Amino acid sequence: MSDSESLSEQHGVAIGILQRGNLKFLEAAIREHWGLGQNIVLCWRTTAKGIELLMAPHYFLAQYTAALNQTAVDSRLEALNGLFIKKLISGRRYMKAQAFNGTAKRLGLEPIAIDLPVPIADDGAAQSLVEELLHRYSISYVDKRAVLLFDIVDFSLFTPFEQTSQLNSLSYSINSSYHKLLKQHIEINFTRTTTGDGFYIWSRDNTPEASLNLYLFMLLVVMDNAIARRRAVGNTVPLIRTGFHMGSHYEFYQAEGLNPTMFSYIVGDVTIELARMLDGASPGQIVMGDFETSVPTSSGEGAYLIDVDTPRFVERARKKLASLKDWSLTEDKILEVRCYLTGETGASGGETVKTFTITDKHGMTRKTYNVRINIHMSNGQAIILGMQRRSKEKREVIEQRRYARQESSQRRQLRDRIEQQKGLNTHGE
Template structure:
């Protein structure tokens, strides 16, 4: 076996990116994961129930488990509009909470929801045998979470519906290869993105399971290398229909994350539904072939440093944040030639002085008459011994883009 080749992973390996607790071996952590997962599985009842909250103890966990219908019944059971709003806010806050609840808060939520806490006995203390962040990741498979600050990519194959079924299969296979190749490239620089994806039929939604500014920047890097690998594959392809012409959208926004049932188990990969996927779908409808769109967002994101306060980041500041990490990718081989520089920016018109460019903000209208704000993104990859790879469209190429400039 070639030790340099990326190794395939099982569902357990997906949890091994978390730091090992002090004094606990990897083999012990794997055993503890299986024990906790089996206990949660028994209460999940083949997808009938969801796990709404948990709190740790020395002997295991206490959990709140109820049918998924509680999500709507709890709110609809309110006596008036004010109470309905209060309950909806409480439920959203609970679903947005990514970690455990302290014991007192856990008891309060149990009383609010009218649920009896269920104990889960374990032969180890969760904090010492797994670490509470890892426990939270395992518990997530059996619940629903509201996420506000995660970036998502949408890749779409242009003209996909006009292809024969066999050509569609070939194009999706090519796109999957580009995703895997991009992931392997980033692994070469120890950028281990814990990414997930779901198909849209003619493309993919892709996101980083980890959250925060650094995780979102890594996802932007992944998108760049996916598009670059796709562009090189199109150059090498003997038949144009073998490799898709892509358009891409990147956005940060709120969504619900959940795990469907697959056979008798929850899937090892999650699904997203919510505002961010809706925005991306509307953006991709209007994107031109080869275009890269960045949605307009302004949201709190967690910093990489432990204990650091979240930062308020908008689309323009986010692209600025991606530039310094890109320098670490210089020298990486792409298409047989080392990368000298990767330049990513949002396009705009040249200023009156002629030496600077602004940033154009566009407004597009979807099929429902709703407006969405976006930016046009460009990525230029300069290679030492190869031709540059230009991704995205220039401002001058947007004549057919069905959007109006609202700010420059």
């Protein structure tokens, strides 16, 4: 099956036989100009005979590194060009003729004309598939997206067979959670990449509703993994650390043989932050980053978007937990699921919401939130996931109290010695 056919099936887009032939022809032509990843597509437009592309060597973007990394630049022109490139590789690559020609002139690139058997149909469906196809031969920038990271604790200490079993177990928890949500008509159009000892997971649909669904998906994976650990024999089911964060990243497709892969890879601020958050997290802990985003007020048609921070995001996501009622984790059904940030005000937490400072191995610190999940089952049992307080914080509090007691004891001893000395002086007089 060709890449164009796979894209058509993946997105459920129906196009005619002529347009399918067009896409196959276009796919072969682009692959030739792509040169095994040497060049990338920047933008495109339709013509009377086919399409025109702007392509550049993959190192072309290196001259805009400072601006793309949001660091200081030497001139205003460099900053403007960096913003232009970032906008160019964000979102759709299709341009009208005037914008396309202006971009070619600004970047000093020569358009590549590809004649097709028939023109690209102006019905939206064919253009949408061309857009998706070209994205796989390019690099994309996403300003903000929700991403998960599941990290297996002490992965390198296990035997190769145990490592295989643990990765397979985690994959099963991911697939099982997806299936459960699908049965509730909640579709997580997710993709993932392996980190070697875990997975990054994100939704292809970068919408506020998709971010909330991804959070719900995370809870199910953690719950399924916890049940599997209770039943496991040996080291076949992993103990995991889990992170949820929102931020920017770049997306690309690696070359696999003569073609780009069908699945993308991401790297950027969000993946770096997640890795550093979990580097300082404890086994079994669920952490969330400190972020701001937008969420819909409800799932209804009249919903509108509001700006929220991490605690309010969790509050909105909590309303979706009602859909978990009467689901079966084992032989018993779920009566209630409570998910909250430790220290949260109300019956679930009982305190003020607190952020925790995590310091990674590089000495860099960041604010995070600690997630707690309480699952009440029909058999009367309760399953507690996450940590009430990070063990490091517990140790710090214990040490602080110990030092306070020592200082108090030392002050009392000093005061007693002073009183004794005064008594001796008075008696001597």
